Amino acid sequence: MEKRPLIxxxxxxxxxxxxxxxxxxxxxxxxxxxxxxxxxxxxxKSSAITANTPLxxxxxxxxxxxxxxxxxxxxxVDCVKLAMFAVLDRRPDxxxxxxxxxxxxxxxxxxxxxxxxxxxxxxxxxxxxxYSLLSHASDADFSPLTPFIADITARVLSExxxxxxxxxxxxPDGCTPLGMKVVRAARSHWTExxxxxxxxxxxxxxxxxxxxxxxxxxxxxxxxxxxxxQYGTIVPIRPDQSATDALGAVSSIVSKSQS
Amino acid sequence: MEKRPLIxxxxxxxxxxxxxxxxxxxxxxxxxxxxxxxxxxxxxKSSAITANTPLxxxxxxxxxxxxxxxxxxxxxVDCVKLAMFAVLDRRPDxxxxxxxxxxxxxxxxxxxxxxxxxxxxxxxxxxxxxYSLLSHASDADFSPLTPFIADITARVLSExxxxxxxxxxxxPDGCTPLGMKVVRAARSHWTExxxxxxxxxxxxxxxxxxxxxxxxxxxxxxxxxxxxxQYGTIVPIRPDQSATDALGAVSSIVSKSQS
Numbered sequence: 001m002e003k004r005p006l007i008x009x010x011x012x013x014x015x016x017x018x019x020x021x022x023x024x025x026x027x028x029x030x031x032x033x034x035x036x037x038x039x040x041x042x043x044x045k046s047s048a049i050t051a052n053t054p055l056x057x058x059x060x061x062x063x064x065x066x067x068x069x070x071x072x073x074x075x076x077v078d079c080v081k082l083a084m085f086a087v088l089d090r091r092p093d094x095x096x097x098x099x100x101x102x103x104x105x106x107x108x109x110x111x112x113x114x115x116x117x118x119x120x121x122x123x124x125x126x127x128x129x130x131y132s133l134l135s136h137a138s139d140a141d142f143s144p145l146t147p148f149i150a151d152i153t154a155r156v157l158s159e160x161x162x163x164x165x166x167x168x169x170x171x172p173d174g175c176t177p178l179g180m181k182v183v184r185a186a187r188s189h190w191t192e193x194x195x196x197x198x199x200x201x202x203x204x205x206x207x208x209x210x211x212x213x214x215x216x217x218x219x220x221x222x223x224x225x226x227x228x229x230q231y232g233t234i235v236p237i238r239p240d241q242s243a244t245d246a247l248g249a250v251s252s253i254v255s256k257s258q259s
Numbered sequence: 260m261e262k263r264p265l266i267x268x269x270x271x272x273x274x275x276x277x278x279x280x281x282x283x284x285x286x287x288x289x290x291x292x293x294x295x296x297x298x299x300x301x302x303x304k305s306s307a308i309t310a311n312t313p314l315x316x317x318x319x320x321x322x323x324x325x326x327x328x329x330x331x332x333x334x335x336v337d338c339v340k341l342a343m344f345a346v347l348d349r350r351p352d353x354x355x356x357x358x359x360x361x362x363x364x365x366x367x368x369x370x371x372x373x374x375x376x377x378x379x380x381x382x383x384x385x386x387x388x389x390y391s392l393l394s395h396a397s398d399a400d401f402s403p404l405t406p407f408i409a410d411i412t413a414r415v416l417s418e419x420x421x422x423x424x425x426x427x428x429x430x431p432d433g434c435t436p437l438g439m440k441v442v443r444a445a446r447s448h449w450t451e452x453x454x455x456x457x458x459x460x461x462x463x464x465x466x467x468x469x470x471x472x473x474x475x476x477x478x479x480x481x482x483x484x485x486x487x488x489q490y491g492t493i494v495p496i497r498p499d500q501s502a503t504d505a506l507g508a509v510s511s512i513v514s515k516s517q518s
Contacts, residue, residue, distance in 0.1 A: 046305035046336075047369045054456070054464045077305075077370075078467075085453050086465060107382055110306045110498055111336075119500075123366055123448050152513050159512045164446075165505045182510040184501035187423075189382050194344050197313070205313045206345060208337075236509045238502040239369055241378075242443035246424045246495040251441040253418045254411055254493060 004066075005031030005157055008092040008121070010079040011100065012042045012113025015060065015071040019099035022142040023131060024067050026149050027096055030157060032066045034092070036083035039071040043102070045113035047120065048075045057086055076117035084124070094157050095121030098131035099142055099149070105134075105170045105223040106188035106212055109237060115168055119239040122166035127156050129166065134227060135173040144176040148232055152180070168235040170227055177232040185235050186222035187215040263325075264290030264416055267351040267380070269338040270359065271301045271372025274319065274330040278358035281401040282390060283326050285408050286355055289416060291325045293351070295342035297372075298330040302361070304372035306379065307334045316345055335376035343383070353416050354380030357390035358401055358408070364393075364429045364482040365447035365471060368496060374427055378498040381425035386415050388425065393486060394432040403435040407491055411439070427494040429486055436491040444494050445481035446474040 007027045011020040015037040027033045039058065055078055060069035072082050076097065083092075100114040109115050114130045121128030131149055133140055152169060161167065168185070171177055193210035214224045223233035266286045270279040274296040286292045298317065314337055319328035329346055331338050335356065342351075359373040368374050373389045380387030390408055392399055411428060420426065427444070430436055452469035473483050482492035 041311065044308040044310045046307045046375065048305045048307040048334075049303040049370050049467060051303045051467050052300070054466050055453075056462075056464050075307075081449075081452050081467070082465060086455075086463070107499075109500055110378060110382070111308050113307075116305065119369060123369070125448075155513050161512065162502075162505050162508045165502050165509070167509065180513065182506055182513065184503050184506070185499060187499070189384075190340075193340050194314075196345075203315075204345070205315050206341060207313050208308060208310050208340070234509060234513060236502040236505040237500045238505070239500060240366075240444060240446065241368055241496045241498060241500060243421075243424050243495040243497040244443050246421050246497070247441055247443070249421045250424070250426065250493060250495045253420065254414050254439065254441065 005093040006090060007031045007033050007094045007096060008083055008088065009033060009035045009096045010037050010076055010117045011098050012038065012045055012076045013101050014038050014041045015069065017101060018139060019101050019142060023096055023099045026146055027153060028064055028067050029150065030154055034068045034088060036070045036072060036079045036087050038076060038079060039073055042075050042113045044111050045075045045116060046111050047077050047116040050074045050078050055082060057082055076113040077120045080117050080120040092126055095126045095128040096153065100132035101138065101140055102132065102136045103134045103170060104130060104132040104168055105227055105233065106186045106214060109168055109185055118166045119237065122239050127161045129156060130168050132170045133173060134170065145171050148177060148180060164238055164240060165236050168237050169232065170223060171232045172227050172230045175230050178230045180232045180234055181226040182234045183221055183223050183226060186224035188212055264352040265349060266290045266292050266353045266355060267342055267347065268292055268294045268355045269296050269335055269376045270357050271297065271304055271335045272360050273297050273300045274328065276360060277398060278360050278401060282355055282358045285405055286412060287323055287326050288409065289413055293327045293347060295329045295331060295338045295346050297335060297338060298332055301334050301372045303370050304334045304375060305370050306336050306375040309333045309337050314341060316341055335372040336379045339376050339379040351385055354385045354387040355412065359391035360397065360399055361391065361395045362393045362429060363389060363391040363427055364486055364492065365445040365473060368427055368444055377425045378496065381498050386420045388415060389427050391429045392432060393429065404430050407436060407439060423497055423499060424495050427496050428491065429482060430491045431486050431489045434489050437489045439491045439493055440485040441493045442480055442482050442485060445483035447471055
C-alpha cells in the first residue's frame, strides 16, 4: 500500500500560534503531518541559523491522529534542519511554513522567518510553500483562506515545483480572496524605522517600527498591487540570489581587478 | 570644496574583529569612514531584524582621524538601519560589510549576516559590497587582500553598481589571489548538520556543524570552482528573490487557483 504523503510544517510565530494549527489541519486532509516549529516567536529571523549555542527539540502531544507536534529552541531554519536531522524518519514530500500572522509581500521576503524556512526546504530539494495573512492579530480569521491553501497545496504536492523555486503566498485580510495572482514581489523598502526613547539615565534607545514604501504602487505585475485589491498572490522565489544577468555589467565595472 | 566620500562599514563578526578593522583602514584611504557594527558576534544572522526588543547604540573611540566607531546591540541589518536612522548625518556613498572571517560563497549567501547587511544597503539604494576571507581564524592574515579590496572598492565608489545589485566578494585563504573572477554562486547545500549530545538527564541536544556539499564542483561558472584554484570571486547578488522567469511554470501548476 502506498504511503500517504509526509508534510513537514514550520513557521516563525511559534508552535502556539493560531496560524500554524490552521495550516496543520488543512494539510492533514492531504497527508500525514509533522509540525516542527519554534517554541516562541521568531519573527524577522530571515534565514538565520544558530551556530554558537546548543539546540533542543521537545515533543508535544499530537493534536490529531496524523498531526505530530514538536518544538525547538531555534530559528525557523533551525527547525527545518533539526526536523530533517533528528525528528523525521523519512524525507518529507512537502514543506509548508506559516500561516504567518502578517505580510511577507514586497521586500519583506528577505526578512521573513516564514520564508527563510521555505527557502531552506527549497535548498535541499523539497517542494516548499510559505503562507501569510496580512494581519498581525493573534486571533486573526484564517477560515476564508482554507479552500485556497488546500488547492495550492494539493497541486504542488501533485505537480512539484520548478527546480530551485519555492512559493511565497500572501492573502488579504478580512475578506474571501477574489482569486489568486501569480506575480513578482513589489520593489519596496522600509522608511521611518525607529521609535526613539530615553533611559532613566538620559541615553537613547530604539525600537523597530517603520512603514513599507512601495516603489511601484500602480504596477499590476506586483504582489502589493493585487493584495490591495483583495486578491491573494503567489510569488515564485529563487533562494539563489546570484544575478547572472548582471555578470557582464559588473565585470566591466571591476574589469581591472580581473585576471 | 567637494566632500570626501562617506563610507559606512559593518560586519557580522562584531566590532572587535580583525577583519572589520582591516577593511576600515583600507576604506579610509578612499573616504571618511563610519563603522557601525554589532557589539558581539552575529554570524549566521542572514537578514534578521530585531522587532521585539529595544536596541542600543554606543560610541567608541575613533581609531583614526577619519574612522569613527559605533557598536549596536542588534544584528548586521539592524546596524545598517540604525546607522541610517541614528548615527549618520548624511547618506553614505558606499556600504562595505566584512571582512568576514569565513566563506560566504555558494549557498552561504542566504545565511550570511555579512551579506544580510550588504543586501540591506542595496535595498535602500546604496552601492554595497560584502567581503569575506575563507578562514575562520580570529587572527587570519588579511594583508594579501588589501590591493584587491582597495581596487574593487574604488571602482564601485566611482562607477556605482547596476540597480538592485550588490556584490558578494570572497577570497581564498593563505595566499595572494591569482586574480578575480566575476561568477555566480555554486549550487550547494549543507549536509550532516549536527553534533548530538546528551544532557546529564539523558535528553538529547544538538550543535550545528555540517559540511558544504557543492553540487557542481567542476563548473568554472561558479565561485567555489575558482576559490579552490586560488582566485578571488565576485558574485553579483540581487536581494529581490522573485523568480520572474518561473511565473509561467508556476501559473500552470496552480492554474485552477487563478482567477
